Amino acid sequence: MGTAVILTREHFSVAEGGSLAPGTLLETAPCGAESGVPMASLSRALRVAATCPRRSRTRGLGLRALTGQAGPAAEKSVPYRRTLKDPQGPSTVARGPSQPLPSTAHVVVIGGGSLGCQTLYHLAKLGVSGAVLLERERLTSGTTWHTAGLLWQLRPSDVEVELLAHTRRVVSHDLEEETGLHTGWIQNGGLFIASNRQRLDEYKRLMSLGKAYGVESHVLSPAETKALYPLMNVDDLYGTLYVPHDGTMDPAGTCTALTRAAAARGAQVIENCPVTGIRVRTDDFGVRRVAAVETEHGSIQTPCVVNCAGVWASAVGQMAGVKVPLVAMHHAYVVTERIEGIQNMPNVRDHDASVYLRLQGDALSVGGYETNPIFWEEVSDKFAFGLFDLDWDVFTQHIEGAINRVPVLEKTGVKSTVCGPESFTPDHKPLMGEAPELRGFFLGCGFNSAGMMLGGGCGQELAHWIVHGRPEKDMYSYDIRRFHHLLTDHRRWIRERSHESYAKNYSVVFPHDEPLAGRNMRTDPLHEELLAQGCVFQERQGWERPGWFTPKGTAPVLRYDYYGAYGNRMHEDHAYGRLLGDEYTFDFPPHHDVIKKECLACRGAAAVFNMSYFGKFYLVGLDARKAADWLFSADVSRPPGSTVYTCMLNHRGGTESDLTVSRLAPGPQASALTPAFEGDGYYLAVGGAVAQHNWSHISTVLQDQKFRCQLIDSSEDLGLISIQGPASRAILQEVLDADLSNEAFPFSTHRLVRAAGHLVRAMRLSFVGELGWELHVPKPACVPVYRAVMAAGTKHGLVNAGYRAIDSLSIEKGYRHWHADLRPDDSPLEAGLAFTCKLKSAVPFLGREALEKQRAEGLRRRLVCFTVDEKVPMFGLEAIWRNGQVVGHVRRADFGFAVDKTLAYGYIRDPSGQSVSLDFVKSGDYALERMGVAHPARAHLKSPFDPDNKRVKGIY
Ligand SMILES: Cc1cc2nc3c(=O)[nH]c(=O)nc-3n(C[C@H](O)[C@H](O)[C@H](O)COP(=O)(O)OP(=O)(O)OC[C@H]3O[C@@H](n4cnc5c(N)ncnc54)[C@H](O)[C@@H]3O)c2cc1C
Secondary structure, X not given: OXXXXXXXXXXXXXXXXXXXXXXXXXXXXXXXXXXXXXXXXXXHHHHHHHHXXXXXXXXXXXXXXXXXXXXXXXXXXXXXXXOOOOOOXXXXXXXXXXXXXXXXXXXXXXXXXXXXXXXXXXXXXXXXXXXXXXXXXXXXXXXXXXXXXEEOOOOOOHHHHHHHHHHHHHHHHHHHHHHOOOOOOEOOOEEEEEOOHHXXXXXXXXXXXXXXXXXXXXXXXXXXXXXXXXXOOOOOOOEEEEEOOOXXXXXXXXXHHHHHHHHHOOOEEEOOOOEEEEEEEEOOOOOEEEEEEEEOOEEEEOOOEEEOOHHHHHHHHHHOOOOOOOEEEEEXXXXXXXXXXXXXXXXXXXXXXXXXXXXXXXXXXXXXXXXXXXXOOOOOOOOOOOEOOOOHHHHHHHHHHHHHHOHHHHHOEEEEEEEXXXXXXXXOOOEEEEXXXXXXXXXXXXXXXXXXXXXXXXXXXXXXXXXXXXXXXXOHHHEHHHOOOOOOOOHHHHHHHHHHHHXXXXXXXXXXXXXXXXXXXXXXXXXXXXHHOOEEEEEEOOEEEEEEEOOOOOOOOOOOOHHHHHXXXXXXXXXXXXXXXXOXXXXXXXXXHHHHHHHHHHHHOEEEEEOOOOEEEEEEEOOHHHHHHHHEOOOOOOOOOEXXXXXXXXXXXXXEEEEEEEXXXXXXXXXXXXXXXXXXXXXXXXXXXXXXXXXXXXXXXXHXXXXXXXXXXXXXXXXXXXXXXXXXXXXXXXXXXXXXXXXXXXXXXXXXXEEXXXXXXXXXXXXXXXXXXXXXXXXXXXXXXXXXXHHHHHHHOEEXXXXXXXXXXXXXXXXXXXXOOEOOOOOOOOOOOHHHOOXXXXXXXXXXXXXXXXXXXXXXXXXXXXXXXOOOOOOOOOEEEEOOEEEEEEEEEEEEOOOOEEEEEEEEXXXXXXXXXXXXXXXXXXXXXXXXXXXXXXXXXXXXXOOOOOHHHOOO
């Protein structure tokens, strides 16, 4: 172990076109040797590499100089036996399309890589007749042909586990059954390496989640790992996670079988046919819709286009005026010569060394993710079956880690290098769904080096989205409409965040991690005020929102330092970075007690929460009442002055949002607080992280239903301060010019009042289960109103509190968090929110029929609250055991300080397939499995904290 190794280009005889000559050996430390510095560790190697003069044309300073301007190198041989590569030459486009173009099509898929082929196949399977795939060159010629093709089944997301399972099913079973073709799937297993405790903890979490999905996995000791993989160095291991049914996909075999199967169901694949334009029409209601796809060889009229153009997706988006926030980067692996004894070994991911070792017949492919990846700035549309020259200065950093893990690599030659383009996105999640700018224009791109393994699952969801108007699963994290529209063409934000995505590709996914890139994009008027008081911010869709308040000084988020890459100086004294480092644990963080203080102050006195980042919309107009009746599951058409907590559903009865809706009286004059309107008016307050999603959902429904009303976004014009706790009334009574008694200002009502002389909308509501009011405040008045509240509150024990406290307080009270314990794949009935549904009325609403059907048939799963007496932190993904069987997994968990217990919420099913009755819930013996250890748990039908809801009514 610890062999001093570093590689540079000079150690290889470089073949024409830049490949390494076969038989070249991986040798030791030339750069270090040159500079007389012995290499002892990866970090040392990195430092020395950084001090070595760069040899390539990328030499020099900063990002620009390091970007890939040179374009593709000559083609290189890759070790696949079955590529679809044309031996005649790189381009076949000149020959014209491989088939005549139809004049019309229901759907046109652009791009014949993993995503395009999977989408076409799943569209055909859903019965879409005559879907057409247009590929500029030949199938797979973009990124797909040179993929490493690794498929791992376990990721720290339940939805991703399901998506991966579907891909695996398609390539290992379905396609072969349908076509008789072997896709090239190899089930050689997967092995994740842990070199520290946190990493092994993460694997144990994955193992527990896997149990909820029937994914077999085993945590192995170093000795057991050695027995499984004799060529592995296990001296520095904590342990490993072995997943026997992981494997490797073959890109050519997979795409051939997919398109063959799709064609058999009537789909058409047309190669050598670049799309050159998207024709758009504007309908009678002013909505932009796709009309046709244009090519050099004619156009196809279609209402629906799917952009699966990989790193070219931004260019295709531009043709339609659609923003596609991704960047293209170089990603590479090298293929070794034969290694005796490597046959049949599992693929390896050594996350801590940031390298992967993929079995390649009797050799290995070695790749990794570095902190200084090369951007491909000028994405060329001439690039087909091409590769870049490998930049050894960049790739070198992976070699020591690889050799450390499998020492025989040190004496093994390199057969070829594979460096190709891949897309990365600002949050490391793909870009899918219908673009907000253009109806009928879908995205299926931005796959962050997981587009093979996610391809099947995502192709299926995209097809469902197109055919049924929404995906089957909860795809919010992948939906392009998650991003705020101000960010999707913000170059710095996209670039910084995508860089961080790449650099952290193999980082442990900690529950409270935050990005360091692209921060301070959107701040509210209280930002500086709170920063000065120790606010530690979280980032949500560009907004900075309070996480918690440190008593130890201030913690500003500094400009992104690219982790020291590209000649940037790393911040040496970054208080925020240090505090974030404290979160890198699956234990309680060191500031657990600080969050506890915020929570208990709220329960015992009062806390002020700055929630200004909330989305604040007005829905007004002649049809606003009709629209509100249809959009909201609860009856919101109550008299002006009422506020209602409600859900918005999709047609399958899944929950697209939960929000509060306040009925308005027409205002005397138009202002941020009182919009002028004809007809009816409603004020909507939604979580800021999901504001764009809400906006898009509402807009789409308004368009589809042709309601005559306007949706007005006042999010940036209004702040939101919420004062919660038993002392809130006494505090606010000093600040507001209104009677705050129960009689004069009951729960669930709102009115315009003056706060410290400023007009604000006060709303009696609680999201933490206390007496409290929200103040919706015009931007210029935020600071004076906040200061007045703080001045009045000091003697009552009022404190600042952040979203970490909200998370804890709300779970303790049993309030749902959208996209945690309430998602588009959960119905309000399953989630215990039947009270938000006006099923007793005769009023039709979106999702009603699905709910009625579900109620008649009985609930197949139910959200259940669990408490755990042992003081163990939980974060979600833990397996739920009932009477010795796994019946679900935890969606959301946190520590509740008033009940002094861990609380967890998860949906449970009856393994017999019966509906889940309340008796079923009550009768079981439960345990929650955290990192492989089962902790006894108690199930509750009602929130264990204040189950009678006294506190929100002011009864203490
Ligand atoms: C070195 C490397 C290793 C990788 N290893 C893995 C791995 O182990 N596992 C994994 O899951 N993923 C891996 N990936 C990522 C994975 O390969 C990609 O995410 C996936 O192949 C992307 O597929 P795609 O269909 O989105 O894009 P592409 O394969 O690039 O397909 C896009 C297609 O669109 C076509 N096109 C572009 N513009 C037009 C136009 N105007 N008209 C018509 N057609 C057009 C292009 O010609 C291209 O064929 C790896 C990537 C790289 C670079």
